[in-house]
Amino acid sequence: MSWTPIIADRYQPLSLAGRGAFAEVWRGVDTATGEVVALKKTRLTHRDDLDGRRREVAVMRALRLPGVVRLRDVVMDGRFEVLVMDWVEGAPFPGAPGPMDWAQLRPLVLALVETLRGVHAVGLRHNDLKPENVLVDLATGRVTMLDFNLAAEEPEDRGGGTLLTLAPEVLLGGASSPASDLYSLGVVIAWGLLGDWPPDDHLAAALSGQLTGPLRLEGVHPEGAAWVEALTQPDPAQRRAPEPTDAHLDAALSALQARACTLEALFVGHQALHHVPEDAARALVARAGLDPAAQRAELTAWVRRGDAWLHAEGVEVRRDALQRLDEPPELRAALVRGQVDEIIQVAEARAQALAEVGRLGDACQLLLLALEWRGPESAVTHAVEALVIYSLAQEQPVPIREARRALQRLCGVSPITRLLEAYQSALEGDLNYAEGLAQSLPPFESEAVETWRVATLVLLAKRRGEGEARLAELGPALARRGPVARSKLQRWWGHEHYLAGRFAQAADLIVEAADVPGLRLDERLAAKLQLASATLETGRVEDAQQLAKEAQALAAAARLPLYEARAVWIARAAALRADRPEGPDAALIAAFDHLSVSDLPAWLRLTDAAAAARRGRLDEALALARGCVGHLTVQNLPEPQVLATALIGLCGGEPFDAEAFCDRLDRLPLRSVRIRVQALAGVAGRADPPLRRRVLAELQSVVPTLPDPARRLELFSAQEALEIAQRGHL
Numbered sequence: 001m002s003w004t005p006i007i008a009d010r011y012q013p014l015s016l017a018g019r020g021a022f023a024e025v026w027r028g029v030d031t032a033t034g035e036v037v038a039l040k041k042t043r044l045t046h047r048d049d050l051d052g053r054r055r056e057v058a059v060m061r062a063l064r065l066p067g068v069v070r071l072r073d074v075v076m077d078g079r080f081e082v083l084v085m086d087w088v089e090g091a092p093f094p095g096a097p098g099p100m101d102w103a104q105l106r107p108l109v110l111a112l113v114e115t116l117r118g119v120h121a122v123g124l125r126h127n128d129l130k131p132e133n134v135l136v137d138l139a140t141g142r143v144t145m146l147d148f149n150l151a152a153e154e155p156e157d158r159g160g161g162t163l164l165t166l167a168p169e170v171l172l173g174g175a176s177s178p179a180s181d182l183y184s185l186g187v188v189i190a191w192g193l194l195g196d197w198p199p200d201d202h203l204a205a206a207l208s209g210q211l212t213g214p215l216r217l218e219g220v221h222p223e224g225a226a227w228v229e230a231l232t233q234p235d236p237a238q239r240r241a242p243e244p245t246d247a248h249l250d251a252a253l254s255a256l257q258a259r260a261c262t263l264e265a266l267f268v269g270h271q272a273l274h275h276v277p278e279d280a281a282r283a284l285v286a287r288a289g290l291d292p293a294a295q296r297a298e299l300t301a302w303v304r305r306g307d308a309w310l311h312a313e314g315v316e317v318r319r320d321a322l323q324r325l326d327e328p329p330e331l332r333a334a335l336v337r338g339q340v341d342e343i344i345q346v347a348e349a350r351a352q353a354l355a356e357v358g359r360l361g362d363a364c365q366l367l368l369l370a371l372e373w374r375g376p377e378s379a380v381t382h383a384v385e386a387l388v389i390y391s392l393a394q395e396q397p398v399p400i401r402e403a404r405r406a407l408q409r410l411c412g413v414s415p416i417t418r419l420l421e422a423y424q425s426a427l428e429g430d431l432n433y434a435e436g437l438a439q440s441l442p443p444f445e446s447e448a449v450e451t452w453r454v455a456t457l458v459l460l461a462k463r464r465g466e467g468e469a470r471l472a473e474l475g476p477a478l479a480r481r482g483p484v485a486r487s488k489l490q491r492w493w494g495h496e497h498y499l500a501g502r503f504a505q506a507a508d509l510i511v512e513a514a515d516v517p518g519l520r521l522d523e524r525l526a527a528k529l530q531l532a533s534a535t536l537e538t539g540r541v542e543d544a545q546q547l548a549k550e551a552q553a554l555a556a557a558a559r560l561p562l563y564e565a566r567a568v569w570i571a572r573a574a575a576l577r578a579d580r581p582e583g584p585d586a587a588l589i590a591a592f593d594h595l596s597v598s599d600l601p602a603w604l605r606l607t608d609a610a611a612a613a614r615r616g617r618l619d620e621a622l623a624l625a626r627g628c629v630g631h632l633t634v635q636n637l638p639e640p641q642v643l644a645t646a647l648i649g650l651c652g653g654e655p656f657d658a659e660a661f662c663d664r665l666d667r668l669p670l671r672s673v674r675i676r677v678q679a680l681a682g683v684a685g686r687a688d689p690p691l692r693r694r695v696l697a698e699l700q701s702v703v704p705t706l707p708d709p710a711r712r713l714e715l716f717s718a719q720e721a722l723e724i725a726q727r728g729h730l
Contacts, residue, residue, distance in 0.1 A: 006031065007082055008075040008405065013039055027087060030072075032398050036087040037072065040147075041080050065122070066305040066321060067115030069135075069146050073402075088135050088144045093188055095136030098195025102221030105192050106244075107304075108136055109227065111143040113241045114305035116185060119145070120178040122335045127176050129184035130165045131191050142306055164197055168206040168234055179236035186215060186231030186239075193220045193228070246300060252310055253296045260314070268314035272591040273561045273568070280317040283325045323362065344370045348383055351390075357558040358522035360390045364399055368406050385446055388416055392423055392452045393522065400424040415441055416449065423456045426463065435460055447482045454478050458492055468496050487516035491527060494534065501673070503537035510534060525551055525563045532570045536577070539711050545574035565592055565600045573607050577712040581611030584624060602631040602640045609647055610715045613730060622651040638668055639675050643714055646682025650730050658687035662695075677702060677718045684725035692728075699725050 006012050013026040023042040030037050073084040094100045094108055112134060119126065126133070126145065133147040163171070167183035170176050190198045198215055205211040215232040217225045226242065233239045260266040263284065269276030288298040299315060302308035307321035328350055334342040351366040367387040374381065384407065391403035404420035411417075418437050425434035438457050444450040454474050461470030471492055479486045490513035497506035514527035528551040536544035548570040555564035568588070575582050589608070592601040609624035628644040642665060645656055661683055665676050677699060684695045699722045703709050709718040716724065724730060 004077055007039070007077050008073075010401070011037065011039060011073075011075070011082070011084055030084075032401055038069075038085040038087045040083040040085065041077065042083075043080055065115075065118050066307045066324070067111060067143060067145055068119065069144050075405075085146070088137075088146070090135035090137040090142070090144065093131040093134035093136055093143075094192035095138040098192055099220075100192050100195070102193065102224040105189070105224065107141060107246075108143050108192075109189055110244050110246065111141070111304045111306065112145070112185065112188075113244070114301055115143065115145050116181060117241075118305060120181070122332050123338060125176060125178050125181050126184070127180070128162055128165075129181055129188060130162045131188055134188065140309075144306075164203065167236070168209075168211050169236060171206050172209055177236060179239045182231050182239040182241065183236075185241070186228045189224065189231070190215060190217055190228045193217060193224050249300055249303065249310070250296055253299055253315075254292075256314060257292055257296070266314055268311060268316050270587070270591040270594060272585075272588050273564050274319060274591060274594065275556065275559060276317060276319060276322070279322050279559070280315070283322055287325070340373050343373050344383075347373075348386075351383075351386065355386070355390055356520055358520065358525065358555075358560045358563070359558070360394050360522065361399060364390050364394075364403060368402075371406065371410055384411070384416065385449060388420060389448050389452065391420065392455075393520075395427070397424050397427050400427070415444070419444075419449070419453055419456065423452065423459070426456055426459045429463075431460055431463055447485050450481055451478065451485045451488050455488070455492075467492075467499075471496065483516045484518055487513040487519060487523075487527075489513075491530060494530060498530075498534055498537070503534050507531060507534040507538060521554065521558055522560065522563070525555055525560065528554075529563065529566050529570065532567070536570065536574055539708060541574045541578045545571050545578070548574065561595060562597065562600070565595055565604075569600060569604050569607065572604070572611075573714070576607055576611055576614075579712065581614055582608075584608040584612060584620065589627075598631050599637050599640070602628045602637065602644070605631070606640050606644055606647070606714065609644070613647065613651065613715070618651045618730070622648060622653050625651065626653065638664070639672060642668070642679045643675065646679040647715060649682040649686045650724065655686060658683045658691055662691070673702070674706070674713050674718065677706070677721050678713060678715045681716065681721040681724040685728045692725075696725055 010030060010032050011028050012031055013028045015027050016024065017027050017038065018025045023040055026039045026041070028037050028039040029035070069088055070086040071083060072086065075082050075084065093112075094105055116126070116129075126147075128147055129145075133145065135144045135146060136142070137144075165184040165187045167176070167180040170180050187198065194217065198217070202211070202215050211234045213234065214229045217228055230240055230242050256266055263281040264271075264277040267277040267280040269280070271277050284295055284298060288294040299308065302317065302321070303310055303315075307318060307325075309316045328346065331343070331346045331350060334346050347366045347370040351363040351370070354360075354366070355363040364387060367383050367390070370383050371381075371387065374383070387403050387407070391399045394400070400420050401424055404417050404424065407414070407420070408417050419441055422434045422437035422441070425431075425437065434456065438453070438460065441453055444453055457474060458467060458470055461467050471489070475489050475493075478489050490509045494506040494509035494513065497503070497509065510527055510531040514524065514531060519527070528547055532544045532547035532551065535547060548567045552564055552567035552571065555561075555567055572582055585608070589601070589604060592604050595601065605624045605628040609621045609628065612618075612621035612624060625644045625647040628640060629648070632641050632644075642661070645661065648654060649656060661679075665679055668675055680695050680699055684692050684699075687695060703718045703722045706718050711717055712720075715721075
């Protein structure tokens with residue numbers, strides 16, 4: 001099969017991973033995120049149900065089925081359909097050439113059973129379960145089920161599949177069912193035990209309709225043989241997966257329970273920002289109550305299906321698993337029943353509830369699910385508008401791109417999809433293209449959508465250094481749109497004042513913006529954090545710290561780690577400026593490192609480095625400053641970069657080119673005069689005599705003109721920076 005260089009303007013094939021009679025699988029890269037993906041390309045026929053495939057993708061993305069390869073997207077490439085999936089490391093079941101003894105095979109089988117139960121619980125089935133479609137990573141024990149493009153949603157669908165693993169009723173032309181998957185699972189287990197396919201006479205009997213008994217194996221472990229026999233009964237109603245016991249896992253969990261002084265202590269993971277132990281404990285109680293035996297049974301299921309891992313120090317649970325466990329059972333029930341109206345109603349209601357507490361990414365996934373079930377007539381629904389607003393509010397190209405492509409597929413190109421493309425292009429730096437799209441858009445009737453049309457124009461102006469002029473032009477019309485639009489406008493003006501160093505005016509505007517009723521939690525948090533930053537720069541340190549702590553509490557309750565992290569950092573910066581620096585916190589730094597951004601971990605390290613330097617702990621400060629620079633190697637964030645570099649020099653670290661460093665300071669934004677003053681202190685200690693004299697002369701002329709030069713800033717006050725420059729060292 002021929003491939004286009006880039007599929008859907010996003011996915012780039014790299015190398016062939018496998019080829020079958022009807023499909024190829026390639027290792028590729030998602031150019032929007034840089035992540036490695038698997039691309040499975042199949043030729044379409046007139047019998048293929050594309051709407052059913054897309055719905056299946058939406059279901060699996062929304063529910064994040066454990067143990068199942070994540071199906072990211074389904075796109076068209078000419079006459080071919082391309083399924084975009086996570087790239088999974090491993091080898092076909094059982095992970096190594098067979099035969100494999102039952103002691104090794106058993107945990108893999110238990111994991112596979114748990115995964116299959118989860119698939120069947122949402123009304124899906126696999127229909128082509130075979131060794132090649134189950135990848136095993138023996139190093140981690142991870143089992144991942146692949147190839148759901150043949151999964152059926154309707155009971156009358158007839159399954160395809162592989163001859164050697166098909167259930168007898170499907171071989172004879174009957175309907176597939178969850179019991180058909182159980183039969184295939186039994187054959188897969190037999191393959192692992194034997195290292196080969198079962199005897200041909202069993203298949204011949206099934207093909208002829210003369211199968212009278214299950215598949216019976218000789219010369220293998222009795223428990224393994226019993227599993228195969230129970231799963232391959234000729235009568236689908238008689239098939240079952242035996243209820244497993246696992247004495248080793250149960251004993252390990254019992255030992256952890258005995259050591260843990262609280263239920264939270266049973267779990268490992270980041271409590272700061274991410275709250276994993278707390279949420280894992282809550283989820284466990286919600287599903288198993290307070291009985292230790294019931295809790296062990298529930299944890300065993302989590303471990304088997306790959307939602308959790310057992311370590312000597314505790315149970316590790318993934319955040320995405322906790323989010324899935326928090327999903328409403330009524331959504332899964334609606335999917336099982338296949339009631340379209342109910343699915344749409346539950347998904348949209350849940351999306352709105354998640355958006356109100358700031359979980360916009362999860363809300364978008366549920367709205368995509370609802371829209372896939374609605375079909376093309378959804379172009380005028382509230383769900384479309386909500387998807388547009390929630391995706392834009394994340395201010396990231398990837399969710400905006402996903403929303404745009406989904407709406408184009410369902411409804412075609414429209415002004416609303418062009419708006420998404422314009423904002424995405426502006427974020428990605430393609431300013432001329434974004435400008436052309438944005439200028440072609442007429443005003444929208446919806447206040448919320450119109451606000452984002454104006455936001456696109458303002459963003460483009462900001463990127464060109466013309467933000468205030470564009471706000472003055474567009475602001476009056478936007479202000480008439482309603483209170484939420486006026487709130488957004490006030491915050492934009494506040495940001496312009498902040499960038500220009502007019503911090504008191506910025507704070508006044510943001511106060512007005514935050515008082516508007518009807519804001520979502522993420523909007524209220526953004527305003528409160530913006531106000532805390534502006535308040536900090538006015539010198540009202542105690543007020544700024546209080547605002548940050550209020551924002552932190554709100555963000556923690558809603559489990560919004562990025563907002564919580566920003567609040568924590570502002571509070572620590574306020575403590576530093578109040579001469580109450582908090583010591584470096586290794587656990588907090590590690591939690592920041594698990595965020596999806598690089599600027600906050602860098603700023604936290606810089607703040608802690610400044611605190612260490614003030615206490616005379618120069619080695620500690622040096623290590624933290626180096627860590628800050630390391631986080632910013634691929635980020636264009638000049639302010640923390642220059643501050644960290646200067647602090648490294650002051651702490652006796654590696655030398656830098658002082659002349660080139662000064663040139664870089666000259667290119668800092670307008671408001672960065674105070675950054676420049678602090679950074680020049682580092683230059684003075686490393687520069688040659690002529691440059692040092694020039695730096696001192698600048699500091700001696702600038703520092704007295706600054707308001708309150710003794711007020712502490714990111715590292716030092718302006719007065720301290722001058723004194724350090726005069727001494728040449730800390």
